[in-house]
Amino acid sequence: MFEARLTNGVTMKQIIESIKDLVKDCNLDCSEEEISIQSMDSAHVSLVAVRLGAGAFDHYRCDRPNALGINTANMSKIFKMLNNDDTVTFKAEDEGDALTLLFEGQKNDTIADFELKLMDIDYEQLGIPDTPYKCSIKMPSREFERIVRDLQVLGDTCTISCGKEGVRFSVTGNIGTGNILTRANASAEKEKDQVIIDMEEPVELNFALRYLNFFTKATSLSDHVMISMSPEVPVVIEYPIQDYGYVKYYLAPKIEEE
Amino acid sequence: MGIKGLAKLLSDEAPDCIREEELKSLHGRKIAIDASMAIYQFLIAVRSGGPNHAATMLTNADGETTSHIQGMFNRTIRFLTEGIKPAYVFDGKPPQIKSGELQKRREKREKAQAELKKASEEGNVEEQDKHSKRLVRAGHKENEDCKELLRLMGVPVILAPCEAEAQAAALCVEGQVYATGTEDMDALTFKTPVLVRKMTFANASKATVQTMKYAKALEGLGLNHDQFVDLCILLGCDYCDSIKGVGPKTALKLIREHGNIETILEKGLNTSGKKKYEVPANWTPNKKKEDATDDEDNDDSEDNTPIPAYVEARKFFNHHEVLKGNEVELKWKAPQSEELKKFLVDTHCFNPERVQASIEKLEKAHKQNGKPQSRMDSFFTVKVNPVSAAKRKKKIETEKASKKKKTTGGRKKK
Numbered sequence: 029m030f031e032a033r034l035t036n037g038v039t040m041k042q043i044i045e046s047i048k049d050l051v052k053d054c055n056l057d058c059s060e061e062e063i064s065i066q067s068m069d070s071a072h073v074s075l076v077a078v079r080l081g082a083g084a085f086d087h088y089r090c091d092r093p094n095a096l097g098i099n100t101a102n103m104s105k106i107f108k109m110l111n112n113d114d115t116v117t118f119k120a121e122d123e124g125d126a127l128t129l130l131f132e133g134q135k136n137d138t139i140a141d142f143e144l145k146l147m148d149i150d151y152e153q154l155g156i157p158d159t160p161y162k163c164s165i166k167m168p169s170r171e172f173e174r175i176v177r178d179l180q181v182l183g184d185t186c187t188i189s190c191g192k193e194g195v196r197f198s199v200t201g202n203i204g205t206g207n208i209l210t211r212a213n214a215s216a217e218k219e220k221d222q223v224i225i226d227m228e229e230p231v232e233l234n235f236a237l238r239y240l241n242f243f244t245k246a247t248s249l250s251d252h253v254m255i256s257m258s259p260e261v262p263v264v265i266e267y268p269i270q271d272y273g274y275v276k277y278y279l280a281p282k283i284e285e286e
Numbered sequence: 287m288g289i290k291g292l293a294k295l296l297s298d299e300a301p302d303c304i305r306e307e308e309l310k311s312l313h314g315r316k317i318a319i320d321a322s323m324a325i326y327q328f329l330i331a332v333r334s335g336g337p338n339h340a341a342t343m344l345t346n347a348d349g350e351t352t353s354h355i356q357g358m359f360n361r362t363i364r365f366l367t368e369g370i371k372p373a374y375v376f377d378g379k380p381p382q383i384k385s386g387e388l389q390k391r392r393e394k395r396e397k398a399q400a401e402l403k404k405a406s407e408e409g410n411v412e413e414q415d416k417h418s419k420r421l422v423r424a425g426h427k428e429n430e431d432c433k434e435l436l437r438l439m440g441v442p443v444i445l446a447p448c449e450a451e452a453q454a455a456a457l458c459v460e461g462q463v464y465a466t467g468t469e470d471m472d473a474l475t476f477k478t479p480v481l482v483r484k485m486t487f488a489n490a491s492k493a494t495v496q497t498m499k500y501a502k503a504l505e506g507l508g509l510n511h512d513q514f515v516d517l518c519i520l521l522g523c524d525y526c527d528s529i530k531g532v533g534p535k536t537a538l539k540l541i542r543e544h545g546n547i548e549t550i551l552e553k554g555l556n557t558s559g560k561k562k563y564e565v566p567a568n569w570t571p572n573k574k575k576e577d578a579t580d581d582e583d584n585d586d587s588e589d590n591t592p593i594p595a596y597v598e599a600r601k602f603f604n605h606h607e608v609l610k611g612n613e614v615e616l617k618w619k620a621p622q623s624e625e626l627k628k629f630l631v632d633t634h635c636f637n638p639e640r641v642q643a644s645i646e647k648l649e650k651a652h653k654q655n656g657k658p659q660s661r662m663d664s665f666f667t668v669k670v671n672p673v674s675a676a677k678r679k680k681k682i683e684t685e686k687a688s689k690k691k692k693t694t695g696g697r698k699k700k
Contacts, residue, residue, distance in 0.1 A: 154666035
């Protein structure tokens with residue numbers, strides 16, 4: 029038996045919205061401690077990892093680990109019917125083939141329930157080593173979203189280079205080139221405007237803008253985005269969900285061949 | 287071609303080894319493709335014709351067939367656009383051991399020829415179509431055309447000393463390429479770690495391919511490599527005859543029970559009591575004939591092979607004549623656009639506008655592949671997700687698997 033009640037139901041809606049363009053089918057892995065999702069896109073270029081700890085829920089019960097295979101597009105359709113202040117309750121039997129979703133409004137006494145059919149998803153989970161990164165950048169998520177959107181006009185590959193002066197996003201395309209430099213300002217008045225760069229050594233990597241753009245779908249989940257890079261490994265772009273979870277995107281770099 | 291009934295047997299007995307994947311998921315991979323298989327496919331499939339007369343192959347002004355060029359050109363561009371790096375492997379000399387099979391094919395072709403003649407006299411379009419397809423043969427010229435085309439496109443061409451699928455499998459085993467691309471199931475018998483099938487893309491919008499994993503196939507069947515090779519021989523391969531009356535199910539059962547063909551011949555068949563099996567004459571050398579399988583064998587057999595045919599076939603599967611990885615050059619070069627255009631438009635009467643558009647696609651793909659997108663699984667290794675894996679197999683096993691998950695720890699891997 030799995031049962032979880034999320035007062036702030038819209039968080040789940042945002043999570044689904046933030047992965048549905050990248051991932052068609054995925055497993056909601058439920059354990060005693062958390063609900064997690066891990067999936068690669070169909071081209072195996074990027075990976076999304078979601079965690080929502082039991083602490084995020086005001087009621088959480090999971091008798092034994094269970095993998096609930098869902099279609100993100102269908103899940104999203106159901107969450108379209110959720111009001112922003114609704115509470116969501118998830119329920120699934122251990123051997124069941126459906127996930128029950130209960131939407132309860134705060135103001136009125138409406139209760140909506142849905143049953144989403146589950147499926148068997150054959151997914152090979154990847155083990156992600158927990159290594160320290162050479163550069164980590166914390167910046168406003170809106171700012172990152174804007175940069176990615178703007179640079180897409182110029183080309184399809186973005187070079188992210190983190191150096192002493194700040195983070196530089198550059199694109200070279202058929203019509204020309206563009207650079208956006210974001211400087212560190214740890215002392216900004218409002219916390220959400222801060223840009224903090226923690227750098228051990230400069231790193232420069234190339235990425236497909238198309239994927240970065242998919243990632244910015246998570247912008248509404250968090251004021252900040254954390255970008256972590258090391259040479260020749262995938263970048264991690266993390267949107268923290270308060271203290272109890274995250275949506276993390278990993279993107280494999282484009283490699284210069286000799 | 288290939289191993290009779292192996293695909294079906296695997297989908298029944300080892301469904302885990304087969305996966306339908308989007309073509310996209312292969313991006314960045316190098317794939318060794320059996321060129322002869324592809325050429326045959328094109329010669330049969332790429333045809334023009336109306337409802338009232340039999341479809342004919344595409345030809346140039348001189349009446350030379352160009353179906354294979356058309357097909358090879360388009361498919362290769364498709365691969366490159368998806369970021370897949372194809373290398374085509376061509377057949378070398380046919381192995382001695384295959385001569386029986388080739389003889390059979392020749393006879394079939396002669397039969398089809400006769401049928402075709404009959405059908406065209408009767409004016410039966412459907413029959414005509416059917417038999418003309420059976421007459422298709424990828425000859426020397428077709429092979430040479432494709433080699434020339436691929437060279438101009440900048441795609442590597444590998445000349446196998448013998449069978450193409452064996453060469454492709456060998457490259458795959460060495461890790462030079464990710465997979466072998468052919469319909470031929472015996473690539474698995476040649477131990478290719480990954481086999482990619484159904485790369486036809488008949489449906490342009492939904493391109494899926496079928497991949498088969500060697501290791502998972504063996505796991506699913508519960509056999510080791512030698513047993514698997516013997517199983518393939520029993521199922522029926524190109525290199526020797528098989529026992530009559532032994533189908534896929536029986537073959538698997540016999541191998542599981544007895545381990546190899548020798549023991550099966552000794553015990554498996556005779557103890558069944560029914561004597562419905564017919565062991566091919568050349569499976570039992572003279573010295574063994576009297577004691578082991580005297581009832582199945584005709585004494586007037588003129589075949590005096592000192593070594594049983596199945597042993598030869600087994601040897602052939604395990605020690606195939608191939609080029610080593612360092613003898614093969616796998617380099618994807620820029621297409622030679624001008625020459626390519628000349629080759630397609632002037633020599634083979636292709637539509638200049640279409641060729642131009644395709645070449646542009648090809649150049650774009652080449653440019654993109656110069657700065658290739660790396661793959662996630664080249665950084666992080668696959669680990670088994672005990673929960674979903676167990677769920678897929680047997681629900682009873684779920685509990686055991688989840689315990690395993692706890693003891694082996696979470697997602698962190700040092």
